[in-house]
Structures are given as structure tokens and as C-alpha cells.
Amino acid sequence: MKTATPATARAINDRLALDLLLAHGPLTAPQLRDLTGLSRPTVADLVERLRAAGLVEAGGETGEERRGPNARLYALVADRALVAGVDIRRSGIAVTVADLTGSTVGSAARPLPRPPAGGEVDLPALVAEAVAEAAAGRTLQVVAVGAPGLMHPRTRAMIAGNDVPGWRADLLPELGSRLGAGQVLLENEVNLAAIAEHRTGAATGSEDFVLLWLENEGVGGAVVLGGRLRRGVSGGAGELGLLDIGGESFCETVDLRAVLDLPREQLADRIARGLFAVVAVLDPGLIVLGGSTGRAGGEALAALVAERVALRSLAPTEIRPSTVEGNAVLQGAVLTALDLARDEVFG
Missing domain, CATH: 3.30.420.40 (ATPase, nucleotide binding domain)
Structure with missing residues (x-):
């Protein structure tokens, strides 16, 4: 059986600590030691690594019932990356932008107008405007788009059309170009609602x-x-x-x-x-x-x-x-984008 290299072990420990900070919020070094089972020097090293990488920051102190200085709290740098979930329906567009902790930092909505006589709705422009409004000038790591229709399970390209006004086969690359996001993906809207139901409903x-x-x-x-x-x-x-x-x-x-x-x-x-x-x-x-x-x-x-x-x-x-509060499709899109962004940012 192969043993992990020091670099692999560090990466595993770092991701474990980051996942714990996601689950529990700010933690002290002693709390990280208790939750991970790692030694004091190992936790001290990983905290410094994560701080140097801009993933963790000192977030105040906690008062413990003991003599001596209070323990310093460490928290995720929540805005280290932002993601967007987009729900495209036949009637309109809804967008939520969230930070790495899943907290909403922006939202926007647009109705989808009827196509003008002899023309078409510029759907990429409307979606890009709504996402840009919700992002307020901030760069997005991942944008997950939910829409009705049959999506190929590997390429995520739509293989059966829908009747969303202005839908185009090149919607995703067009959005990627307009938004400058690291990754834009498409998923069937009901699949996204199921993800939200599984995680929070x-x-x-x-x-x-x-x-x-x-x-x-x-x-x-x-x-x-x-x-x-x-x-x-x-x-x-x-x-x-x-x-x-x-x-x-x-x-x-x-x-x-x-x-x-x-x-x-x-x-x-x-x-x-x-x-x-x-x-x-x-x-x-x-x-x-x-x-x-x-x-x-x-x-x-x-x-x-x-x-x-x-x-x-x-x-x-x-x-x-269903017990999902609010827009289940939008929540599933945000959760999907967060999973990808965290893997990219955390390693």
C-alpha cells in the first residue's frame, strides 16, 4: 500500500480544515486540533499556509474560561471566490450570487419579453445584464445555469429544444464571453431543484x-x-x-x-x-x-x-x-456552482 507524500498529506489536511470552517464557521487552533486530530505543529503550519494563500483570515478572538490570552479565531475568506446561480424560465430570469460560505451577496431578476415583430429576444444579453447586476462588478468563479430541456449528461449541451424566448445553441459560450467567468455550465432545472431538495429540503x-x-x-x-x-x-x-x-x-x-x-x-x-x-x-x-x-x-x-x-x-x-424555501432551481444552481468553486479554490 502506497503512503501519501508530504505534499499530498498537507493538501488533505488543508482541505479538511477548510471543510470544517465551512461547516462550523470560525474556529480556534485548539478547536481545529480537536476536530481534525492533528498535532499542534501541524495545525499551526496549515493555518499559516491557508493564511498565506488568502483562504483563511484571523477573525477576532473567543473568550475561553481560562487564564491567559483569548484564543484567536480563524475564518474563511468568504469573498475569495464568488459564484452565481441562474434560473431561466419561459417567463423570466432570476440570479443569485453567493460567496464561498454560501451566503447571498447579490440578486437580480428580469422578465422575458415577447419577441418583437420580425425579431428575437436577445437572451444572452438579458442574462448577462442580470448576472452583472447581481455580481455588482465582482468576478465570478463559476456560473451555473438552470433551464428547461434535455441536457447531454457529459457535455451539458442542450440536445432537445425548449421554448424559452431567444434560446440559442451558443448561449453558454456567449455568456462565458460576456461575463468573463471562470466556468459557465448548464443543467436541467428540475435536476437542480432535486439537488436543493437533497441538500436542504x-x-x-x-x-x-x-x-x-x-x-x-x-x-x-x-x-x-x-x-x-x-x-x-x-x-x-x-x-x-x-x-x-x-x-x-x-x-x-x-x-x-x-x-x-x-x-x-x-x-x-x-x-x-x-x-x-x-x-x-x-x-x-x-x-x-x-x-x-x-x-x-x-x-x-x-x-x-x-x-x-x-x-x-x-x-x-x-x-x-417540497420543503425548500424559495426558488429551488436557483438554490440548486448555487449549490452546484459552490461545489465546483470550492474544489477549484480549495484544491
Whole structure:
């Protein structure tokens, strides 16, 4: 078995300390020693390395119930890198800019106008303006963009079109050129909502679940198995809206316009018919009802759907409403951008 080189060991220790500062906030050297199990000289060395790299700074002192000077607190340099999450819908654009700790430092929104007669909406310009407003002149390490559509799982290029006004195949490189960001990536918006649900919402602590997205602008889904988002070979995993339910697409049966005045029990019946296929194939154990319809239905709708799924399936399946606060797509985009930025900055 190979042993780690001194350089590798230092890199591992540094990343461990940075992750602890992310999880706990400012810590003293003694606290870092307790949490890492590293020796006093090793912690002292890594703190100095991280300070020299501009990743950690002294953040005041903490009063400990002992004689002698207070212990110095060390904190992440939160603005060492900034990221942006972008949610592009058919109706508008929303942007959140966050620092390395995940704290929001800026936001912006733009409605998407109808294309002018004989012309097109300049979507790259509108997105770039919104991101620039939220960033307020600050450089961005990573920009993660969420949008409806089928994305290739490796290249992240859109391989099936959407009807977002002004959408272009070269949107990502155009944004990268306009924004000067280190990296710009594209992800399906429901996949991003599932990431937020897994990290901060109803699926926290669950390794396997399916998110059913019931939104004003469409119906979709996302699959998480073994704690990982599953996109499929072509990027089409989770496209639940395409299921055939009695000669109609699942999307048509639970679309907002189709269920607007529908009694909750009938809505639950329609949702359960589609979810039975998901449970029969994947047996995820948990399904989260997201989007505006899922959130509005809350625990009452989730309970009704669970009853109806249980009548059809032998696999025990829990149904929960989304608990992500605010825009789940935008939060998932920020979380995705943060993961990449931290790996780049922390090493």
C-alpha cells in the first residue's frame, strides 16, 4: 500500500480544515486540533499556509474560561471566490450570487419579453445584464445555469429544444464571453431543484428519491439514487411528463391548466397513476412533490397521493411535499456552482 507524500498529506489536511470552517464557521487552533486530530505543529503550519494563500483570515478572538490570552479565531475568506446561480424560465430570469460560505451577496431578476415583430429576444444579453447586476462588478468563479430541456449528461449541451424566448445553441459560450467567468455550465432545472431538495429540503438524509416537478410552466422529474443525481445515457432520466396515462401524456393530465379547479382527491388520483410507474421501476422509497402545485398541496396532498400509490404498489413509498424555501432551481444552481468553486479554490 502506497503512503501519501508530504505534499499530498498537507493538501488533505488543508482541505479538511477548510471543510470544517465551512461547516462550523470560525474556529480556534485548539478547536481545529480537536476536530481534525492533528498535532499542534501541524495545525499551526496549515493555518499559516491557508493564511498565506488568502483562504483563511484571523477573525477576532473567543473568550475561553481560562487564564491567559483569548484564543484567536480563524475564518474563511468568504469573498475569495464568488459564484452565481441562474434560473431561466419561459417567463423570466432570476440570479443569485453567493460567496464561498454560501451566503447571498447579490440578486437580480428580469422578465422575458415577447419577441418583437420580425425579431428575437436577445437572451444572452438579458442574462448577462442580470448576472452583472447581481455580481455588482465582482468576478465570478463559476456560473451555473438552470433551464428547461434535455441536457447531454457529459457535455451539458442542450440536445432537445425548449421554448424559452431567444434560446440559442451558443448561449453558454456567449455568456462565458460576456461575463468573463471562470466556468459557465448548464443543467436541467428540475435536476437542480432535486439537488436543493437533497441538500436542504424534504429529501435531506435520503440516498434514494424521485422529485416530481409540478410547475406552472411544465411537468418533469429528477432521479437521485445512491446519493447521486442520475441523468441517464442521453440525459433523459426523470422525464416523467412523457409517461402515457390512459392515452394522454402524464404532463397533460397534471398540467396546471388541467387541474386548476380539480378537487384535491382527483388531483391525487392523477398524480398517483403516474407515480405508480416510477415506483414499480425504481422503488425509490421516497417521492417529493415539488413545483408550485406540490408545494401548494402540502402535507394534505402528499398524504392522499401516498394512499393511492399504496393501493397500486407493494413497495412502501413515502410521499413528501417540497420543503425548500424559495426558488429551488436557483438554490440548486448555487449549490452546484459552490461545489465546483470550492474544489477549484480549495484544491
